[in-house]
Amino acid sequence: MFPVPGATVALGSSSMVIIADPGDHPEVSGVWNDQEFRLVGPVPAPVASRLMEPMPFTTVGTPPQPLMRLFVRFDGGCLYLGAGRIPMCEVSEGVLVRCHLRISPPLSREVLDRVRPPVTPPPPPVPGWLGDVRANPGRALERFLTAWYPVASTREPTADIPGSLPRALAGFYRLAAQRPAILGSHNRIRLLGDLRPDGSAERLVFGVECQGGWTWSIPCGPGAADTDPTVWFDDGHLVPEQETLSGFLLQFALEEAAIGAPYRTSCHDWLCR
Incomplete structure (x- = not known):
């Protein structure tokens, strides 16, 4: 048994x-x-x-x-x-x-x-965060994550977040202290203790693809806390993402919520016409 x-x-x-x-x-x-x-x-x-x-x-x-x-x-x-x-x-x-x-x-x-007794589903999160997407993507990200993911840990947001991290990434780690699922179930945002510079020591690698095929990084250096830096996609060739860090983290969170959701539905184009 x-x-x-x-x-x-x-x-x-x-x-x-x-x-x-x-x-x-x-x-x-x-x-x-x-x-x-x-x-x-x-x-x-x-x-x-x-x-x-x-x-x-x-x-x-x-x-x-x-x-x-x-x-x-x-x-x-x-x-x-x-x-x-x-x-x-x-x-x-x-x-x-x-x-x-x-x-x-x-x-x-x-x-x-x-x-599998039927239950009344909880009300869906109010999509008020959509109004902040263009003007304040960091606030949109926080409103989405706190509505979509329940608190899973009583752990307090860590005080060990380096002051050199850009504000958007530092805020993401503060939310992850009590909602670790936001770090991803498919692709991943690295744990705070696993942040490392890349081989050039010019960029900080903070995200990895699920099979290790590529990474995402941001420039590292003094004064980064007050910036919303470019995110670099690296699969052997460096390419800048279209969104800066705050917008990238919002898109990352939306994709992971869709991929990692326990219940999903999909629509194929030929069925929707």
Whole structure:
């Protein structure tokens, strides 16, 4: 028996049982929709080994995927959902952090509403920050981030922010003290302690692409606190971004909020015409 956030995994000699709690929370294991169950980790090594060996995308003649049975726990017992099939696993630094399981057969609306009870969504953030985008992008950024991201830490904004940082970047780090998610889940703004000059020592690298393919930097030197400097994109060739630092951070935050949101919808051009 192995606990994971929101569920318990039981391993047998030839099969696996996953028992989750009812509810709707993107950070723990459970039913995602009528066709998908998500196992959220970190997943213990014996479970990860069973899930990933063999991988679901294998050649003819490899052993079949492990048999998985999915349940949701209630006071009176457990409700059987169906079998689980693995379309995708996510690994970070050698640890299985998330596994998407296809529920077979898909759940009926009645069962889905029982295991994932409908809730009234909170009111969306008031987009008042839009009025500040052109005149005061730093204020627009702060209003957006504090409306979109709840406080996740009681940690006070650090007093260790260097006085040489431009005001926009210093303000971003103050917000990140209690809302660390704003540093990004796809591309990343470096942690304050990881800020380093580039090889030329002329620019401070503050942002990195998710696979390390490129970086973003700003000129470093005395007097930077009172500036809104140019942001330099570097993938082996330096190119200035169209937005200065304050506008760049706003666009970075908007993109990361969209990419990292637990629920997303998209529209393809051919469907919108």
